Amino acid sequence: MNQVINKKVKFLDLGSKDYKETWDFQEEIFAKTIALKIANRNAPLEMQQATDNYLLFVEHPHVYTLGKSGEESHLLLDENGLVEKQAKFYKINRGGDITYHGPGQLVGYPILDLDNFFTDIHKYLRLLEEAIILTLADYGIEAGRIEGLTGVWIDHIAQQNPRKICALGVKSSRWVTMHGFAFNVNANINYFNNIVPCGISDKAVTSLHLELGRSVDESEIKEKVKNHIFDLFEMET
DSSP: OOOOOOOBOEEEEEEEOOHHHHHHHHHHHHHHHHHHHHHHHTSOGGGOOOOOOEEEEEEOSSEEEEOTTOOGGGBOOOHHHHHHTTOEEEEOSSSSSEEEEOTTEEEEEEEOBGGGTOSOHHHHHHHHHHHHHHHHHHTTOOEEOOTTOOSEEESTTTOSSOEEEEEEEEEEETTEEEEEEEEESSOOGGGGGGBOGGGOOSSEEOOHHHHHTSOOOHHHHHHHHHHHHHHHHTOBO
């Protein structure tokens, strides 16, 4: 499809923000982008408007989210348990199973029109993973992928004690993406004990601060992840 190509990406750091409010914000951008793409289809190229791209960074209060392919039984808390943990629970429209978001976790939501970059969801997911892998390498930690599983793992080769440090779950329509990744930086991983994370019961979850044995500067992490994403996708500011 011929369209006006726009590789510029608007970066927004939302700070700490409620999950549902952020989800609604994503949906608003997502819907506007798709509406513009549909309008462009019926317009000559010289009349078309370029679609915008966004990269949102956010930290959520304690929340569990269940993807379309997930099982509600993978949440191990009832309503009283959620109240006790000061956590919320949402069924959402991304792929994947259940995951946790909370303080000390960097959540990234790229809302991209992939027609501006490449039309390959597999490549899209692998590049998001690669941005986290490169960031971990900046801290001297070797990480990678495990065949058949999404996300980024430590001890991914020998798999004596494989530990997931970053989860992925995305949605796309007409090559527009939403949702994204959750990177455990200074996260309280005890909250993962209340779920079967991503439906995987035989592998552990970890956080960067646990692997390093110290707390991590989250501003520094954000800058590194952002720069790696921009480089890998050949984005413009």
